[in-house]
Amino acid sequence: MNIFTDLKKWRFWKHFILKTFACGGVLSGIIQFLIIVSPTSAASFQGLAPLGLVVLCSVLTGFLLSWPRPIEVEFNSPNTKIRIVKGDLLVQDKHLVIGVSDTFDTEPPKIIATTSVQGQAQAKLFNGDFKHLDALLDQALVAAPKTGSITKPGKTDKYGVGTVAVVRNDPRLVFFLAYTEMDTQNNASATVDGVWKSLASLWHAVSVHGNGDAVSIPVIGGGLARLSSVLPAQDSIRLIALSFMFASRQNRVCEELRIVVHPKDYDKLDRMELQSFLSSLRPS
Known part of the structure; x- marks a missing residue:
């Protein structure tokens, strides 16, 4: 399968963007819930490291769900x-x-x-x-x-x-x-x-x-x-x-x-x- 042909299609990127933002929204919702349940843990979810982890997980999930398959x-x-x-x-x-x-x-x-x-x-x-x-x-x-x-x-x-x-x-x-x-x-x-x-x-x-x-x-x-x-x-x-x-x-x-x-x-x-x-x- 010519993967690079699929990667040039707008349909792939549209699907990737939607899945990435959807995953980011879910992770953000989970973090907000954890902060409400345990306010003392709020500091653990602040800073560039937690943000980078959310972004990385969202992007990887977006690629995984959008990657061309048979x-x-x-x-x-x-x-x-x-x-x-x-x-x-x-x-x-x-x-x-x-x-x-x-x-x-x-x-x-x-x-x-x-x-x-x-x-x-x-x-x-x-x-x-x-x-x-x-x-x-x-x-x-x-x-x-x-x-x-x-x-x-x-x-x-x-x-x-x-x-x-x-x-x-x-x-x-x-x-x-x-x-x-x-x-x-x-x-x-x-x-x-x-x-x-x-x-x-x-x-x-x-x-x-x-x-x-x-x-x-x-x-x-x-x-x-x-x-x-x-x-x-x-x-x-x-x-x-x-x-x-x-x-x-x-x-x-x-x-x-x-x-x-x-x-x-x-x-x-x-x-x-x-x-x-x-x-x-x-x-x-």
Whole structure:
């Protein structure tokens, strides 16, 4: 965690100042009480030494309570946890979420970029055998209704934004979530409404198939989805967490949601703001 990035944020200093003065007020109140109870001890609390001790204790307590910590919140109702972690999605244990287009194209490199999350997942989780993955996806989508077709290179059947294909990749499941649409030139695009709709479908699928185990999801909307200017990483994380909590209050989705952020994006986050946002999702 890049601590110095957090220390540059006004949110940290605002929190630190409030906690420091609150601690100083409590200590001052305790001293006043002791003087009232035992007036003869008043001299013991006068001078620069007692004042310096109060200031030191207040500052240390303010730093201790404000110091940046891992971004995570546990909820009692519903019984779940949300964590925002820095790292590689594909090294996470338990279930994974991979964003795809509504045509579920898999062929690299002309249609699916090898540097994309999907491209890396195909190479690492399925040994680059996209034909085998196609067979698994076809099996997972056998009951999914098709919404139309498109004339383009690659797959032409459209399943619609919000379709989820659940594929087993022992010892876990991979939830292929269609949140982008392909055009005739195989350019993927997404909308915020489409992302929200897709997340609702995802949580239902995780609830049904995930057996309550933790699930890891990347920050969605950036890259080839062309939403980064409308839905930057900070907002995407909030959208994912909010959608997850709405779904969890209706039916338990899973024991833990991990939102995995690429290191270059993680270091740009206002982590204290995100911690505060997650805490605000607790029922009042």
